[in-house]
Amino acid sequence: MSFAPDILERLARARADLRMGVPIVLTAEGMAPLLVLAVETLTQNRLSALRQQQDTPILVITGRRAETLKARAYDGDVARVRLPGDAGLRWIHSIAAPEDDLRNPMKGPLHTERDGDARLHRMATQIVKSAQLLPAAVTATPTDAAVFALEHGLTVIPAELATPHLSATSPLHSVVHARLPMAAADAGRLHIFRPEDGGAEHYAIEIGRPSRDVPVLTRLHSACFTGDVLGSLKCDCGPQLDAALGQMGTEGEGILLYLNQEGRGIGLANKMRAYALQDQGFDTVEANHRLGFEDDERDFRIGAKILQEMGFSQVRLLTNNPRKIDMMENAGVSVSERVALKVGENAHNQAYLATKARKSGHML
Ligand SMILES: Nc1nc2c(ncn2[C@@H]2O[C@H](COP(=O)(O)OP(=O)(O)OP(=O)(O)O)[C@@H](O)[C@H]2O)c(=O)[nH]1
Numbered sequence: 001m002s003f004a005p006d007i008l009e010r011l012a013r014a015r016a017d018l019r020m021g022v023p024i025v026l027t028a029e030g031m032a033p034l035l036v037l038a039v040e041t042l043t044q045n046r047l048s049a050l051r052q053q054q055d056t057p058i059l060v061i062t063g064r065r066a067e068t069l070k071a072r073a074y075d076g077d078v079a080r081v082r083l084p085g086d087a088g089l090r091w092i093h094s095i096a097a098p099e100d101d102l103r104n105p106m107k108g109p110l111h112t113e114r115d116g117d118a119r120l121h122r123m124a125t126q127i128v129k130s131a132q133l134l135p136a137a138v139t140a141t142p143t144d145a146a147v148f149a150l151e152h153g154l155t156v157i158p159a160e161l162a163t164p165h166l167s168a169t170s171p172l173h174s175v176v177h178a179r180l181p182m183a184a185a186d187a188g189r190l191h192i193f194r195p196e197d198g199g200a201e202h203y204a205i206e207i208g209r210p211s212r213d214v215p216v217l218t219r220l221h222s223a224c225f226t227g228d229v230l231g232s233l234k235c236d237c238g239p240q241l242d243a244a245l246g247q248m249g250t251e252g253e254g255i256l257l258y259l260n261q262e263g264r265g266i267g268l269a270n271k272m273r274a275y276a277l278q279d280q281g282f283d284t285v286e287a288n289h290r291l292g293f294e295d296d297e298r299d300f301r302i303g304a305k306i307l308q309e310m311g312f313s314q315v316r317l318l319t320n321n322p323r324k325i326d327m328m329e330n331a332g333v334s335v336s337e338r339v340a341l342k343v344g345e346n347a348h349n350q351a352y353l354a355t356k357a358r359k360s361g362h363m364l
């Protein structure tokens, strides 16, 4: 029995630290520990302190971002850029954030590291990404990491303990549910699910009392503040949400999972960065890549876990996205039928929907 935080709790702390601009320390057996700061929240004070460490600081970006900057990514999905001696906050930010790429395309030449082990640098970008910050970090090797972390009260993350959790889906638990009559259906019930890893809560809206023994009409909806709440015309999320609830109301039964994975998992701030790039002429997939993200950073296994927790194992899935079907099946939820959900096309989102069909395999 111990009061000390376990690795999941330490990872949650690490994400919160990075979001506030506080450094974390990553360790691995046989490797020099790594001090990590997220670029997005880096301050002048901390950059100056970083420069007082022994080694040249390294700026880690994803392979996607390196591709945009024409920098060599010897480590595949990440690139370690040596920080030039005169690089200030503005330069560092311009490497991580693409907003001025078109105005100022010549940022290099960027010298990337080829030798050495990039394992901890890769883990740094994974943790920064999971904190929904721009996926870039500045790192250095502190002289005596243990003393350093202790002295400064920093969160230490040992790679051996953290790695399995970085690609796993956290267990979730039902917190509460209560009756919620809605315009689309009188017999509604809202269930709140909370993950153990300190991440965002997800919701299940149960309509009627669907039998657990036959496939249930199901929608996996990803949060879209702009579409769901503001009625944005740039996507089809709002009309899809209404249509899914409407169909469940008409049939008298259904489950709508409202997963808090805004912006296909990159968070609202990064989605707005992507929208700014779309105004410069990039499509939805290119914008994600220029920011350093993959096309889609969502984990649909969360949806399967919630369904299983509620006792469902078979669904009729309302979607046009084949990845959702595959992920459900792989996670042990059988998809007996794909129910098309084609609503909300307008002049503003035609190109967006066409890109999803062309590049992400969405069914028309
Ligand atoms: N990164 C990014 N996210 C976007 C953009 N437009 C919409 N989104 C997000 O995309 C998600 C919408 O996905 P879904 O409604 O699940 O749609 P889908 O994956 O196309 O699948 P189906 O609707 O089931 O066919 C929401 O999280 C939105 O916030 C965009 O241009 N960039």
Ligand SMILES: [Zn+2]
Pocket: 224, 226, 227, 228, 235, 236, 237, 238
């Ligand atoms: Zn949307």
